[in-house]
Amino acid sequence: MKTIPVEAYFAVSTALFVLGLLGMIVRRNLVTVLMSLELALNAVNVAFVGADYHMGLVEGQIFALFIIALAAAEAAVGLGIIIAIFRYRLVDSTDEITDMRG
Amino acid sequence: MNWNALIPEFVLSGGILLLFALELFLREKYYRFFTALAAVIVLISSFSVLMVNYPVSTLFGGFSVSAFNLTAKFLLGIITALVLLSSYDFFEKKNSAYGELSYLYLITLLGFMFMLSSENLAIVFVGLELASISMYILVGLFRKNYISKEGAFKYLVLGTAGTSMFVLGTAFVYASTGTLVLNLQKGSGTFFALGVLLLMSALALKVSAFPFHFWTPDAYEGAPTPTTSFLATVPKVAIYFLFAKLTLYLFSSLTSWKFLIGSIAIASMFYGNFLAYAQKSVKRLLAYSSIAHAGYFTLALTLADKFLISSLLFYVFVYALSTLGAFTVLSILEKKDLWTHNFSDFKGIAKEHPVLASFLAFFLFALIGIPPMAIFVGKLGIFMGLIKGEMLILSILFVIASVISAGYYLKVIVYMFFFQKEKSFGAVKVSTGESITLMISSTGILLLGIFPGILLDYLFRLPY
Known part of the structure; x- marks a missing residue:
């Protein structure tokens, strides 16, 4: 049986991470920005679990x-802030929360 | 199990739970009492580091205390107590006296304490996140103020991007070294280099160095001013202690480390200093000054040198004291109705408030690095360390950037003292807590400037 090399796990993980960061930059909806961030954070879990499987350790899984x-905690705070923004302005796009610039 | 090592954290956690329970029953009417109690708890916790026996490692090697991180905890506690004292009157005047404010500052401090005491990257991450999430909430906690929510969202998005870079970096380092425990190890290979690059970017983001600084001006401007003074001081001190530790343990074994951190340092020094000239608001100006200072501080991390790192830690602490003082003056002025921190508001306030204007001028002179104030000693230490390490170009650029920075600090002073008043705002009273903070931070800066040995000799003798 062929084993999957550890680089493969890291390639998947980095690809997902970059997708998450790109989503954060490209997307305009506040909630979608938050979802992209969650993707970037959770992409790392693949890398940790893959490295663990490769090395036969458990520390990485605990970190995951x-x-x-x-x-989850960050998403909760983020959604709270989005609701607060929505209550003041009735907007849900990053184009519209640009009072501070420079 | 050795519980003695955890005394400061236990005191702080107990205090947080006590405040939490009291806040449930007494509500916001007793806000001032909560804040005073929180300041007392922080002070007890930071003085209880004297009872800890060190060096010792506990919780299965996940938590260790040494003279190095006990010093950090002590300094962080002092600054947090000063921030708490300066905060209550502002929030009461602005009708934003949330009871949560008192213990959220403490939770942030607790996160940083755990982060500094851990040798394990997993616990460093948990501590950092505990602190960061509380800070996102703190930025948003300003009643009937939209700007604060916008600042909080921007801070949350970029802060989380930083966090995810931190964990990805940890994953790479873990895959290359096979352990999450930090010790003096020589890593090598692509994975290790990528991991160090990502960890460095994450920490650079948290200290607002140049390519990752975007959140800083907005979060600083949006946050209520006492929270801004917290954001500009406590995380900076804590993360530079961590940065110094990681540089010694992990980063400096990378061959291109000098080049990486040196370019970040040069870029943030010049970017921060030039953009600060373009600002219309003094609060934003101080945010850009903090980006420039991030550049000066990261300069000291180019070499894993004991002299440089001790001067860095000294510099960060006195920088925190003077920034705290400057933001406290701004928060006192902001208690006036319709005050916006624009330069036009600062015209001629020296006539109306000679003492406050002199205090602000004093802190700004300190930030320039005029000799009797302590920041001069910090700058001199970093300059001498760079010369000793044969980093001539970096040290010359450092001096040039410092000279450039003098202009915008002086601009504020000129507006305060040499312009005629245009607008008139109501009178403002300085509360006891605010005057204590101003007195302690200004005496601290002067004292450490005239007798830098008090702290600097101690930092030189610390074992790393």
Whole structure:
């Protein structure tokens, strides 16, 4: 049986991470920006679990659990801020929250 | 299990739970009491580092105390207490006295304390996140103020991007070294280099160095001013302690490290200093000054040199004191109705408030690096360290950038002292807490400037 090389896991993980960051830059909807960030954070889990499988360790999997929990916490705070913005302005696009510039 | 090592964290966590419970029952009517209590808890916690026996490692090697991180905890505690003291009157006047404010500052501090004490990258990450998430909330906690929510969202988005870079970097380092525990190891290979690059970018983002600085002006401007003074001081001190530790343990074994961090440093020094001239608001100007300072600080990380790192830590602490003072003066002025921090508002306020204007001028002179103030000693230390390490070009650029920076600080002083008043705002009272903060930070800067040995000799003797 052929084993998957650790570089493959990291390639997938980095690709997902870059997609997440691109989404953060390109997307205009506030909630979609938040989802892209979640993608970038959770992409790293693939790398951790893949590295663990390759090396026969468990520390990376524990780290992946930490990431899942903290990503959820961040999403909660982010959604709270989006709701606050929506209550003041009734907007949900990044083009419209540009009061501060420079 | 050795619980003695965790005393400062236990005191702080107990205090947070106490404040949390009290806030449920007493509500916002007792906001001033909560803040005073929070300041007392922070002070007890930071003085309880004296009871810790060091060096020791506990919690299965996940948590260790040394003279290095105990010093960091002590300094962070002092600054947080000063921020808390200067905050209450502002929030009461602005009708934004959330009870949560008192303990969110403490939770941030707790996160940084855990981050600094850990030798394990997983716990460093958890501590950093605990602090960051609380700071996103703190930026947004300003009642009936839209700008603060916008600043909070921008800070959250870019802060989370930084966090994800931090975890990806950790994954690469983990795959190349096979462990999450930090010790003096020589890594090599593409994975290690990528990991170091990502970790460095993440930390550069958290300290607002140049290519990752976008959140800084907006978060600083949007946040209520006492929170801005917190954002500009406590995370900076904490993350430079971490940055110094990671540079010694991990980063400096990368061959191109000098080039990487040196280019970030040069770019942020010049970018921050030039853009600061274009600002119309003094609060934003100070944000750009903090980007420029991020450049000066990262200069000191080019070499894993004890002299440079001790002067860096000294410099960061005195920089935190003077920024704290400057933002405290701004928050006192902001208690006036319709105050906007624009330059036109600052015209001629020296006539109306000679003492406040002199304090602001004092802190700005300190930020330029005029000799009797302590920042001069910090700048001199970094300059001498760079010369000693034969980084001649970097040290010359450092001096040029410092000279350029003098202009915009002086601009504020000129507006305050030599212009005629245009608009008239109501009177403003300085509360006890604010005057304590101003007194302590200005005496601290002068004292450490005249007798830098008090702190600097101690930092030189620290084992790393």
